[in-house]
Amino acid sequence: MATNFTFTGEFSLEELLDFKTIPELKELAMDLGVRFKGSPKKQGIVKTIAKIMIDDPKLVVKKMFYYELKACLDVIKGCMTLDYAEKSGLLFELNRFGLIYSTEQKTTGHCDLRFCKELTDEFSKLVPAELERREKNGALLAEKVAFGCANLYGYTDMYYISKLFLDMEKRLGYTLSDETLTDLFYPVLCAMRHGIPRKDRPFLSPFSVFNGFKIDDYHIDIHIEPKTFDFDTIVGFGEMPYPTIKGRFVEKLHEVFKKYGKSDEISEDMIRDLWIGKQDETKNLHVPDIDRFFRFHDISQIQDCMETVMDFLNSIPYWRLRGNSSEEIGKKELANMRRSGQQPKIAIGPNMRAMGIESFEQLQEMARNGQNLPSFPEQSFASNKKVGRNDPCPCGSGKKYKHCCGR
Secondary structure, rough: OOOOOOOOOOOOHHHOOOOOHHHHHHHHHOOOOOOEEEEEEEEHHHHHHHHHHOHHHHHHHHHHHHHHHHHHHHHHOOOOEHHHHHHOOOOHHHHHOOOOEEEEOOOOEEEEEEEEEHHHHHHHHHHHHHHHHHHOOOOHHHHHHHHHHHHHHOOOOOHHHHOOHHHHHHHHHHHHHHHHHHOOOHHHHHHHHOOHHHHHHOOEOEEOOOOOOOOOOOHHOOOOOOOOOOOOHHHHOOOOOOOOOOOOHHHHHHHHHOOOOHHHHHHHHHHHHHHHHHHHHHOOOOOHHHHHOOOOOOOOHHHHHHHHHHHHHHOOOHHHOOOOOOHHHHHHHHHHHHHHHOOOOOOOOOOHHHHHOHHHHHHHHHOOOOEEEEEEOOOOOOOOOOOOOOOOOOOOOOOOOOOOOOO
């Protein structure tokens, strides 16, 4: 991850917050429970947020994750370098509340991190006590459960977490009341923004608290059984700042990246980006943009990389498939077809009907006879009109969109 900024000297919290964009500031304001009416100017947002954070640092500490607090303490103590923050993926997380800046030593060219000067003393007192409290009361375990689910299911919300309450009770040795659960999962609930409309809420991901994409409930395939993991596995994958992505295609990716001159650190960044891109619906609809990682000289190099990238993307958990990978679901469906004696079929939708193909059998007959597919008609045969949830599905199944392709 290349550093594209350098701060020199000491900065106030207002100055640090001013580096953020207005959307980033509004995200932070929501974290702190602040809502602005209309379209406030950036300077007003910065001053409001800075005043809240300086007046009530306990509020900020309470909303931060354990690993964020620990990293902040390392920065305050002077044992967190910019290099380590970048390699561990912590730079974004540390700057979520605008508390961190880096300073360059002119004599050595070395960069390291510094903590916001107004809150250094307060955090030095508050953070150690909060870390100890969370280690003792089970909040650290709760955080690992939440992030473990996020890593293994592609995202998480309280649906997956709630299924682990009994295991948590056994591990902690006491019954979890509603009040206790709220306390243990408070930073998680804040990150998911429970209590505000679903459409405005992000989902928790292990690679950043906010990845800038939203997940709609009705897009999750309810006909697929969620993949099951034992409690220890989930907790193991909840180690932060970032869990290690595992799988047989990860090493292949590293080999390909190394072949094209990429360091291990850059390879990790690229793998992380691919993981996030898989979960983001706006990116997952397209072929991965691997041009931004490489400079290819011919088509064979693209094919060399793309095959491994697609194998990786098909092998990782996907939120729409409830923790299963595309590869796993494909194998299950193929096995079910073989058991029932069925053969894979191609769905006949409006575009094929526009070419005069009305059935799968007709397509098979054309293939047997060596016929080419007919040309598309000149007019547009697929409507660009947005399909409503209760409209007939455009695939031609006869079902409502929400019960078919819109699930």
